[in-house]
Amino acid sequence: MILSATTVPEAVRDFAREVARDLALTPKQIQSKYLYDALGSSLFESICRLPWYRITRAESRLLARSANEMVAPVEDPVTLLELGCGSGEKVALLAEALRTRRRRVAIHLIDISATALELSERTLGALEHVSVVGHRATYEDGLRRAARERPAKGGLLVLFLGSNIGNFDPPASQEFLAEIRGTLRPGDALLLGADLVKPVGELMLAYDDPLGVTAAFNKNVLVRINRELAANFDLKAFEHRAVWNPLERRVEMHLVSVRPQTVSIPRAGIEVAFDDGESIWTESSYKYEPAEIMELVSEAGFRSHAQWVEPDARFALTLFVVE
Ligand SMILES: C[S@@+](CC[C@H](N)C(=O)[O-])C[C@H]1O[C@@H](n2cnc3c(N)ncnc32)[C@H](O)[C@@H]1O
Numbered sequence: 001m002i003l004s005a006t007t008v009p010e011a012v013r014d015f016a017r018e019v020a021r022d023l024a025l026t027p028k029q030i031q032s033k034y035l036y037d038a039l040g041s042s043l044f045e046s047i048c049r050l051p052w053y054r055i056t057r058a059e060s061r062l063l064a065r066s067a068n069e070m071v072a073p074v075e076d077p078v079t080l081l082e083l084g085c086g087s088g089e090k091v092a093l094l095a096e097a098l099r100t101r102r103r104r105v106a107i108h109l110i111d112i113s114a115t116a117l118e119l120s121e122r123t124l125g126a127l128e129h130v131s132v133v134g135h136r137a138t139y140e141d142g143l144r145r146a147a148r149e150r151p152a153k154g155g156l157l158v159l160f161l162g163s164n165i166g167n168f169d170p171p172a173s174q175e176f177l178a179e180i181r182g183t184l185r186p187g188d189a190l191l192l193g194a195d196l197v198k199p200v201g202e203l204m205l206a207y208d209d210p211l212g213v214t215a216a217f218n219k220n221v222l223v224r225i226n227r228e229l230a231a232n233f234d235l236k237a238f239e240h241r242a243v244w245n246p247l248e249r250r251v252e253m254h255l256v257s258v259r260p261q262t263v264s265i266p267r268a269g270i271e272v273a274f275d276d277g278e279s280i281w282t283e284s285s286y287k288y289e290p291a292e293i294m295e296l297v298s299e300a301g302f303r304s305h306a307q308w309v310e311p312d313a314r315f316a317l318t319l320f321v322v323e
Helices: 010-023 036-049 055-071 089-101 116-125 140-147 170-183 198-205 211-229 290-298
Strands: 079-081 105-111 130-135 156-160 189-195 240-244 251-256 261-265 270-274 279-286 303-310 313-322
Touching: 010 240, 010 261, 036 089, 036 211, 036 279, 036 313, 055 240, 055 290, 055 303, 055 313, 079 089, 079 140, 089 105, 089 116, 089 156, 089 270, 105 116, 105 290, 116 130, 130 140, 156 261, 170 261, 189 290, 198 251, 211 240, 211 251, 251 270, 290 303, 290 313
Parallel strands: 079 105, 079 156, 105 130, 156 189
Antiparallel strands: 189 313, 240 251, 251 279, 261 270, 303 313
């Protein structure tokens, strides 16, 4: 069935418009936010449990060890705001550290995925001293919405964890950090989790695991386009590929066409021709050095307060304050 403009939900219309725009680019692209439908979010949770994807465990270890210090500079009553919350397990560690202050903690969760929000709300439901508001929105829209709803008193701690910042290219990350800074008040803070540069072999295993879970996560975006935009991608005709780009210091995920083919995407109003070996670039994960993170965020108008580095998996959490 072809849905008319009035019956197609706005989110599907945006998806169709952006897919049409980005598959016309050279190289062809699909934005990584579209990897997270219900199945994509579940696959991401599985990736977090893979022995080769060490980001989640490394960051959770840092949070479990130092959550008290991380929340210390923020005044009561504290509002926590997490951008791209995933399972909500990390924000729960910080909320737990605030329990001793005997004040209620308001938590705003922002995620494009309804599944991630449901999972987080369930995780946080076990904590009696918190009230949770979920915003199903992009980072930018959700941030604006949550900032409008915050109480007049108390500090706001923005959490941008899991190296989500690494999905932005450097100019876009600068722009987004400045946008975060623009919504904050003196006394607020930002806790940023960023993955560090490490040996290429380790990076490749994290983004192209031997069980093929990351490949399924990546290919699922084609399943989503088939379902939501009535496309006819043949899943066997595309392969997952992860590559380390040493000049840009990022891992790129691609879907590579294994033969010349034409795919039709009726709800986006396009037919797309692929050469043999041509790829769709679906995600970038930039990797950083600890000092570089300080510099990047300080340039957006924050003052760095403290940094915690997990030396085995090489992951950094950095706390910035607004003066
Ligand atoms: C890599 S996962 C990380 C989840 C969690 N922060 C963690 O550390 O495990 C990224 C999360 O951000 C959400 N997300 C990705 N792009 C987004 C965007 N542009 N706007 C809002 N949410 C987004 C995804 O749905 C997913 O839950």
